[in-house]
Amino acid sequence: MGTILSKKQMSEEDIKLQYITPSITSKWNRAKITMETRITDGKINLKGNFVFREKPKRADYVLYLSANNPIAIVEAKDNTHSISHGLQQAIAYAKMLDLPFAYSSNGDGFAEHDFLTGQEREFGLDEFPTEQELIERYKKESGITPQQEVAIEQPYYSSQNTYPPRYYQRIAINRTVDAIARGQQRLLLVMATGTGKTYTAFQIVYRMLQSGLKRKILYLADRNILVDQSIQQDFAPLEKVIHKINVTKDDKSTITSHEVYFSLYQQLVGDDDKEHFSELFLPDFFDLIIVDECHRGSAKEESRWRRILEYFKSATQIGMTATPKETKYISNLSYFGEPIYTYSLKEGIEDGFLAPFKVINIMTDIGEGWRPRKGQRDINGMEIPDRIYTSSDYDYNIIIEDRIQQVAEEITKYLKSTDRMAKTIVFCASEDAALRMRNALANLNQDMMQQNPDYVVRITGGDDYGKSKLKYFISVAEPYPVIATTSKLLSTGADCKMTKLIVLDEMIGSMTEFKQIIGRGTRLREKEGKTHFVVMDFRNVTRLFADPDWDGPIEMDENYHPKDPNGYGKADPVQPGVIKEPPASYGIQKPIVDRNGCKVQIIHKTVSVYDTNGKLLRQESIVDYTKENIQGEYASLDNFIRQWSAHEKKEEIRDLLHDRGIDLELLKADQNMSDVDDFDFICHVAFDKKPLTRKERANNVKKRDFFSKYSGVAREVLEALLDKYMNTGIYEIEKTEILKLDPFFKLGKPAKIAGYFGGKQGYLKAVKELEKAIYEEVVS
Incomplete structure (x- = not known):
């Protein structure tokens, strides 16, 4: 057949x-x-x-x-x-x-x-x-060599708890293993934050040990939390052969017995500038060194890890970074060479492995500039130097208390309208600004502080209490702290998987730092309810998305000056006007201006959704977006009113807007118009009509004596329906199920109630007439 x-x-x-x-x-x-x-x-x-x-x-x-x-x-x-x-x-x-x-x-x-x-x-x-x-x-x-064949045949580590590598991790691992087997000595891997660099490193190390190509491996990081996180999580299967270097306790005669060593650069080169690594190890001891986040740090840090790598120069060395662009401090490209593989933030979002984001830009009326009155004094009676202050001065050179208050109010308003337990990082200009922000947020969220005083915590380098809370903040399981105010501590490295809101209230000078900050939000945790994140920007930092470097090609920076020890040289080319905060030792006291001296208002908000290239997909004030969509669907006010009246179920109109990404309830709440019918709200937003509240509409129906033609139970039912409309809106009264609820069920089963109107059709007709009466003055 x-x-x-x-x-x-x-x-x-x-x-x-x-x-x-x-x-x-x-x-x-x-x-x-x-x-x-x-x-x-x-x-x-x-x-x-x-x-x-x-x-x-x-x-x-x-x-x-x-x-x-x-x-x-x-x-x-x-x-x-x-x-x-x-x-x-x-x-x-x-x-x-x-x-x-x-x-x-x-x-x-x-x-x-x-x-x-x-x-x-x-x-x-x-x-x-x-x-x-x-x-x-x-x-x-x-042209594969026998050594490459051996390396290729080594399987990955796999177990019940380890997921198999994603396609880009597999490529990164395979290319690295292959390059090492071919004898390449310096390698660079570029992988966006949140794409599993440490897991990739673990698989490389595992395969190197299994194939016998490398026997002694050093993993260098620059934060204790990163080292501990790596040992406990991704590297856990190798725990028996791992040793975390501790220069004060380690004995050089026994330290050589391990296979994988973890260390901080700061440990190997002490603050006294002593080279502890040469006291513990011979130069040819390590076969492989992995430098985590090799883009990071100042010239001082760079010279530290350079000295370590130069001492162990016979080892194969892999640099791993999320942001390969050179800065004036660090040139990892000139050291490690061109990347053997790059997986960018853009690709991660395209593939659905990283969380996309939208940006809310918020402008205050002093953003472009504020000038004190002649002879104006601050709260301490000090005269305020007369000049125009702008966003790059606030919190850096002058403190405007009401500006901090307004920023805190916007953050609070946003969390109240979405999810008050959403993990939030607020990047502030300095440790002092982070404390002021923490206090302002604590006052505005007293109800949450009452439930747990760690609702908002300052987590900065100089705050021991805050630092002790860092591990709880980044934990997926721990709800508190919810809001962390910080100045630099959380911009890199600390793995905050559940961050849903990132607030930028500091000037950011470099693309590298900006990418790192955005990287704090890109981790996806769908099971726990995190699918995307929001960046709220008070300093117009997100204009950096328009910069060609956002996720563009890697390029050398002409202003690369490794000998600039403190970074008080010229600011990065990205932002020529940034005024760096002078170190405290300069003894300059900043003027502090209270609300009487300068009242601040939010004047403009736009919401932008960027595509994965950082290109603007659309930018709209949410209200404009709604207006545009409604006008696109209903050409005129008359047309909309006709459609509204004709729709059997008014919910269909709400659902149609829902599909366009417009949530009328959220919008009404944002505009303080929750007591207004969706019908009035649409007419108001799209066609500038003055809205009536549901209560006003219900009273108009009563005034017109609509109920006089009904009597007995039928009239009681319609009066109760009008009441329901006033409290919950039109959608509820259109549903026949409402008759099973209080107060109707007291009057009998739905079929019995319909009987008072001469049957189901009669009931539906009466409801239609009631609806018509509710919207009457518009239709007539």
Whole structure:
């Protein structure tokens, strides 16, 4: 018996089942084939107030050399397409997955693209290369050495609790292992914050130890919390062979017995500038050194890790960073060379592994400038130097108390309208500004402080209490602290997975620091309810998104001056006007201006949604966005009123706007108009009509004597419905289920109540008339 369908009628799934799968499985071991392989998680989209995921990318077939080495991809199409129709897509996926071979098929034959030779060809259905043929071709064309073969064959570490590497982690691991096997000594990996750099490093270390290519490994970081986090989490499977270096306690005769060593650079080169590493280890002791976050720090820190790396120069050295751009302090590019792999923030958001974000820009009326009155004095009676102060002065050179108050009020208002337990980091200009901000937020959130005094905490380098709370703040399980005010401590490294709101109230001078700060929010925790985050910007820092460096190519910085020890040289080119806060020892007292001396108002808010390139998808005041969408849907006020009256269920209009990302309830709350009907709110926002409250509308119905034509129970029912409308709005009274609720159920079952109106149709007609009366003065 032939097939039920002709080939041209078959779906892609049929073609796979009948033709493509049999021709591949006749040549390949089934254990080395996966189908419908999920590559990405599907980008998370933000639409107004809504969040939804796009479909993940999937590959029809992936063929493997070994568990961690996919070698080819096959893209299937139905038979109405040509053999090579899916080849472009297969090539795109193969490039993304770093595979040497791409194939497409429509069930008549295969088209092949070979990345190693650049050749393309087509062949018959029964000529698909066997496993052995393809592996031989791969080895020959790529010129693989025996040492590379050994490294390739080492599997990843896997267990019940370890997830298999995502595609980009696999590429980063494989390219690194391969480069080391080829003898490359200096390597740079660039991976955006939140994409699992430490996990990637762990897999590299594990495979190096397993294959015997490296036996003694040093992992360098610059924060204790990063070292401890790494040892306890990603590196936990190697705990038996790990040692955390402690120069005061370690004995050089016994320290050599471990395999993986963790250390802070600051430990290995003491504050006394002594080279402790040379007291403990010989120069050729380590085979491999990994430098975590190698972009970070000042010239002083840089010289520290440079000295360590130069001492152990015979070791293979890997630099890992999220932000490879050079600054005037650090040139990791000139040291480690070009990255062997880059996975950017942009790609992470596109693939759905990182959280997207929107930006709320908030302007105060003094943002562009404030000038004191002639002879104006501050709260201490000191005369305020006469000049124009701008955003780069507030909290740096002058303290305007009401500005701090307004910022704190905006943050509080936002959290109250969304989620008061959303983890929030407020970046302030200085430790002092972080304390003022903490106090202002504490006063505005007394109800939350009453539940837990750690609702808002200052977490800065100089605040011991705050520092002791850092581990609770970054914990996914611990609810408190909710809001952390900080000046620099949280801009890098500390892994705050649940951060949903980042507030920028400090001037940021460099793109590197800006990327690091944005990186604090990019981690996704969908199960715990975090799908995206919001950046609230009071200093117009987010204009840096428009900078070509945002996620652009890596480039050398002309102003790279490694000999600038304190960073009080010229500001980064990004922001020429930034006034750096002078060190406290300068003895300059800042003027403090209270509300009587300078009253501050918020004058403008815009909400922007950026795409993954940091390009503006749209920018709108939420009200304008709503207005535009409503006007697009309903050309005129009359048209809208007609549609509203004609709709059987008014909810459909609300749902239509919902799909556009407009949440009327949230908007009304924001405008203090919760007591207004959606109908009035739409007329007000889109067509500038003066809104009536629901109470005013209900009273108008009573005044018109609408109820006189009804009597007895029927009248009672309609009066109760009008009451319901006044309290909850129109949608509730349109539902017949309402009759099962208080106060109606006292009058009998729904069928009995309908009987007072002559049956169900009569009841529905009476409700329609009531609705008409509610909106009457507009319709007439």
